[in-house]
Amino acid sequence: xxVEVRLPSMLRIHVQGQxxxxxxxxxxxxxxxNLAKENPGMTGQIVDGEGVLRKFVNVYVNDDDIRYLNQxxxxxxxxxVITILPAVAGGGW
Amino acid sequence: MLHLPxxxxxxxxxxxxxxxxxxxxxxxxxxxxxxxxxxxxxxxxVAASARVYTVDPLEHLKADRDAQACGMEIIxxxxxxxxxxxxxxxxxxxxxxxxxxxxxxxxxxxPSPVLRSYRIIGGNIAEESVVLKGH
Numbered sequence: 089x090x091v092e093v094r095l096p097s098m099l100r101i102h103v104q105g106q107x108x109x110x111x112x113x114x115x116x117x118x119x120x121x122n123l124a125k126e127n128p129g130m131t132g133q134i135v136d137g138e139g140v141l142r143k144f145v146n147v148y149v150n151d152d153d154i155r156y157l158n159q160x161x162x163x164x165x166x167x168x169v170i171t172i173l174p175a176v177a178g179g180g181w
Numbered sequence: 182m183l184h185l186p187x188x189x190x191x192x193x194x195x196x197x198x199x200x201x202x203x204x205x206x207x208x209x210x211x212x213x214x215x216x217x218x219x220x221x222x223x224x225x226x227v228a229a230s231a232r233v234y235t236v237d238p239l240e241h242l243k244a245d246r247d248a249q250a251c252g253m254e255i256i257x258x259x260x261x262x263x264x265x266x267x268x269x270x271x272x273x274x275x276x277x278x279x280x281x282x283x284x285x286x287x288x289x290x291x292p293s294p295v296l297r298s299y300r301i302i303g304g305n306i307a308e309e310s311v312v313l314k315g316h
Contacts, residue, residue, distance in 0.1 A: 146241075179234050
């Protein structure tokens with residue numbers, strides 16, 4: 089089942105500048121795996137070599153952060169939209 | 182060069198001052214191609230600290246959607262330094278996520294706020310000029 093994946097500007101370099109694309113998968117993990125298979129530059133950008141979501145990346149299914157769902161095993165339904173955003177942080181000290 | 186409408190410049194300063202004694206932060210909607218800011222999205226600093234900030238992730242998601250719906254993108258972030266100059270700290274550089282973004286800093290160290298903008302690419306800091314529009 090293909091779902092829409094929306095990418096932040098920093099990752100678009102790996103997908104020929106596209107801001108969103110359709111990727112097949114039944115779970116978030118499968119979609120991210122297929123995204124990396126179809127676009128090798130994406131490998132390791134969202135999920136590390138151990139298969140763990142990177143700390144400074146937030147992944148949403150519609151309005152929900154997958155860290156509060158079933159992480160990468162979160163199941164998808166037709167029409168779901170996955171949004172990937174960087175965690176934005178810093179500070180003066 | 183970052184093009185900033187005067188109204189948004191004031192909105193940024195106002196949000197930073199209202200966040201004291203903690204650091205304040207927000208996102209900037211606009212166009213990458215022209216480096217123009219059209220909308221300011223003040224966000225909550227979920228770190229709730231005078232030393233560090235973290236943009237509320239859900240507010241980031243909402244801002245991203247709003248920007249997209251209006252034909253814009255999130256092109257940068259602003260935050261305040263409550264006790265240091267308007268220059269990226271090591272923390273800022275290490276956590277700068279996007280080489281395309283504009284990093285706006287507001288120092289509240291002095292009686293009058295000081296706003297500056299930077300690009301941070303591969304750990305290198307380059308200040309850019311800020312052009313105020315409608316000022």
